[in-house]
Amino acid sequence: MHFFSKPVLSVTALLSVVVFGGILMTYCTGSKTLIRENNFETLDLGPFVEKDFPYVSTSMDARKLGASFPKDNVSARTLALKLADSSYVCFDTDLLRWTVAWTGDFLPMYLMPQVSYRDYYNKGNKTAEIAGKAKLATGIYPGWSTGAPVFREIRQALDTIPIWGPVPPEAGHWNGVYVYKNQAVLSYTVGKTEVYELVTSDRFSGETGFQRNFEIGSGSDQLFFTAADVVKGIDAKVTDRISYIYHGAKKDSVTAVAVIGGEAKTNIIDNRYLSVSVPAGAQSRNLAVLVWMGPAGKLPDFEARAGVAKPVAFPSFKKGGPTLWKGSVLTQGRLSADSEDFVIDQVTLPLPNPWKRNVRVADIAFFPDGTAAVVTFSGDIWIVEGITEDLKKIKWRRFASGLHEPMSIEIRKGEIYVFDRGGIVKPVDLNGDGMADYYENFSNITQQSPESREWAADLVLGPDDCFYIAKGGALNNGPGLTPFAAKGFRTGSVHSGSILKISQDGKSAEVIATGFRGPYIGMHPKTGVLTSSDQQGNFVPSTPLYLVKKGEYYGVPPTMHRKDNPKISPPLTWIPHNVDRSAISQAWITSDKMGPLNENLIHFSFGRPGLLRVLFDT
Numbered sequence: 001m002h003f004f005s006k007p008v009l010s011v012t013a014l015l016s017v018v019v020f021g022g023i024l025m026t027y028c029t030g031s032k033t034l035i036r037e038n039n040f041e042t043l044d045l046g047p048f049v050e051k052d053f054p055y056v057s058t059s060m061d062a063r064k065l066g067a068s069f070p071k072d073n074v075s076a077r078t079l080a081l082k083l084a085d086s087s088y089v090c091f092d093t094d095l096l097r098w099t100v101a102w103t104g105d106f107l108p109m110y111l112m113p114q115v116s117y118r119d120y121y122n123k124g125n126k127t128a129e130i131a132g133k134a135k136l137a138t139g140i141y142p143g144w145s146t147g148a149p150v151f152r153e154i155r156q157a158l159d160t161i162p163i164w165g166p167v168p169p170e171a172g173h174w175n176g177v178y179v180y181k182n183q184a185v186l187s188y189t190v191g192k193t194e195v196y197e198l199v200t201s202d203r204f205s206g207e208t209g210f211q212r213n214f215e216i217g218s219g220s221d222q223l224f225f226t227a228a229d230v231v232k233g234i235d236a237k238v239t240d241r242i243s244y245i246y247h248g249a250k251k252d253s254v255t256a257v258a259v260i261g262g263e264a265k266t267n268i269i270d271n272r273y274l275s276v277s278v279p280a281g282a283q284s285r286n287l288a289v290l291v292w293m294g295p296a297g298k299l300p301d302f303e304a305r306a307g308v309a310k311p312v313a314f315p316s317f318k319k320g321g322p323t324l325w326k327g328s329v330l331t332q333g334r335l336s337a338d339s340e341d342f343v344i345d346q347v348t349l350p351l352p353n354p355w356k357r358n359v360r361v362a363d364i365a366f367f368p369d370g371t372a373a374v375v376t377f378s379g380d381i382w383i384v385e386g387i388t389e390d391l392k393k394i395k396w397r398r399f400a401s402g403l404h405e406p407m408s409i410e411i412r413k414g415e416i417y418v419f420d421r422g423g424i425v426k427p428v429d430l431n432g433d434g435m436a437d438y439y440e441n442f443s444n445i446t447q448q449s450p451e452s453r454e455w456a457a458d459l460v461l462g463p464d465d466c467f468y469i470a471k472g473g474a475l476n477n478g479p480g481l482t483p484f485a486a487k488g489f490r491t492g493s494v495h496s497g498s499i500l501k502i503s504q505d506g507k508s509a510e511v512i513a514t515g516f517r518g519p520y521i522g523m524h525p526k527t528g529v530l531t532s533s534d535q536q537g538n539f540v541p542s543t544p545l546y547l548v549k550k551g552e553y554y555g556v557p558p559t560m561h562r563k564d565n566p567k568i569s570p571p572l573t574w575i576p577h578n579v580d581r582s583a584i585s586q587a588w589i590t591s592d593k594m595g596p597l598n599e600n601l602i603h604f605s606f607g608r609p610g611l612l613r614v615l616f617d618t
Helices: 006-024 296-308
Strands: 055-061 074-082 087-092 097-103 133-137 144-146 172-180 183-190 193-204 207-216 223-229 235-238 242-247 253-261 265-269 273-278 285-295 329-331 361-366 372-376 381-385 394-400 408-412 415-420 423-428 438-443 456-461 467-471 484-486 499-502 509-514 520-523 530-533 543-547 573-575 583-588 601-605 610-614
Touching: 055 087, 074 183, 087 193, 087 207, 133 207, 133 223, 133 285, 144 183, 193 296, 207 296, 223 253, 223 285, 235 265, 242 265, 242 273, 242 296, 253 265, 253 273, 253 296, 273 285, 285 296, 372 408, 394 415, 408 456, 415 456, 415 467, 456 520, 456 583, 467 520, 520 601, 530 583, 543 583
Parallel strands: 361 408, 520 583
Antiparallel strands: 055 074, 074 087, 087 097, 097 133, 144 223, 172 183, 172 438, 183 193, 193 207, 207 285, 223 273, 235 242, 242 253, 253 285, 265 273, 329 394, 361 372, 372 381, 381 394, 408 415, 415 423, 423 438, 456 467, 467 499, 499 509, 520 530, 530 543, 543 573, 583 601, 601 610
16 A cells, blocks of 8 residues: 655655665666666766866865975865866865965875775775975964964864864855856955955966965955965065065075065065065955965076066856856666555666766755755765656756765755855855856854764754754764874864754854764754764664754763763664664655655664664653
8 A cells, every 4th residue: 555646755765765875886877868777887987086177175184295384284174276287275264274285296085985986885084185296385373364464273262172163253254166167266255355266377487386366355454364384484585566485404495475466565474474465445456466486596487477477367257157067867767566565766876977977875855846956975966857756757967066075955945055064055056057156155153173074964954944963973083183082082173973053044053962973863844853863883882863952962972072961861762783783864754645654753774774764652
């Protein structure tokens, strides 16, 4: 007997087959016209880093760049920008700074989505390091400031846990990134002044310079930014338009900055920091500087180049650019036989596809008309049409890319929101061509460390129109960039192993509960009842399922983040290890077409995989 119609059945199929199967099965192929099945053995995948997309989201360990660079230099959230001439820049979206700029090879594929891109069972992840030769870097302090240069940490420390997360909002704010063809335009605020930055490379005399092109809004504050941090500088020369500092054991290297367009002054502070000051302005203005590090003998070449170099014109990025992914992929689903009480239809993945992109589905959300938005662990979003009763023609279209290990997606008022390590991101199609042109930072207020298991685990939308997020605990599975906390754990960030509520505008966060190892959550869309599972392991003997209440603690000491010795809140139930060895999210069935499952809570098992009905005593 069937208690639901075929459209509802199709949604059930997508949850159980595509979401779980898409994560577990990483190789697929099929027909070039209408793909009817996925063959995981013959799939021809392209590289994780796509040549036409302008950046990769990544953490960055830049502590071992060399004697002339700052030693304490780690970023949890960066965009690794790909420039011309094999040159690159990592922009820290928390501190609004250049973590490192380099030439040569790009990045080794060390992060979890990268090492598992072709081999799902590969968990040998590390933190990202540059693969080429470092040229410029700054330390752990704001890249920009108002009133005076700042070369110290300004984020508030909490207990003994390392500081992560964005600068205070009065100091600055990461707004997002525009994608225009193969260029990325960074958008952020310094104090109350809007700044847009377009980074390009500049070749001269066999050397590579890094050109920072700015559109700076009107503002009453004088602005300062740090172009480079040179440890053990030996001698410096400063003028208004160009400054440089020698370094190296034999004074054989030099780092220089020059203003090549607009009104600004260069300076060197403490024989170390190459700083640029920008005067207040009643009107918007353009500015460009050229920054370079190389042999001291090439300094005259740099000075000559700085004398003729011109600012790079910004594209019309606010209007949106041409799509990077033309066309779509058609698949045909598979209907199950109508012979079971509950049947599962299969939705075929878009594998292969013209971009040779792997599709490891992490989560799915639906627009009111039934169109789906699918996010993959590799950082892509696909728009899917045709999940209908017969599944005969399912249309997959690429919408966004470059996200940082996303595992959840929601739709609020017709707009897509994704939770990744950078925070909650809202991709926006500015010109209606079906591709996201702007990746808006809706909320990065929560802290995020580079520890690999401090996942941006889950995102749900509450009936109060607020988002609720779950963050994984900082397990001791690498890369080990934060201090040891307890058996199986690093300290991570102050929000590791926690569930938080994000305000409707994304500007504030409230801790709901702590003490989790690896929580994944669910919320009743009408009543707001919040549930969570946890991952079996250290301090968690088997899979629990919790009814989450504000202020409660759920038993994992390294993620307690409290000093009042709270009691441990018990679970609704323990699920035996042989039934569910790895749990993820929950969902409430609010349909009236599911018979005895109506208004029931369904728990998803990643380890089996499977769906489990949760029976409440009251």
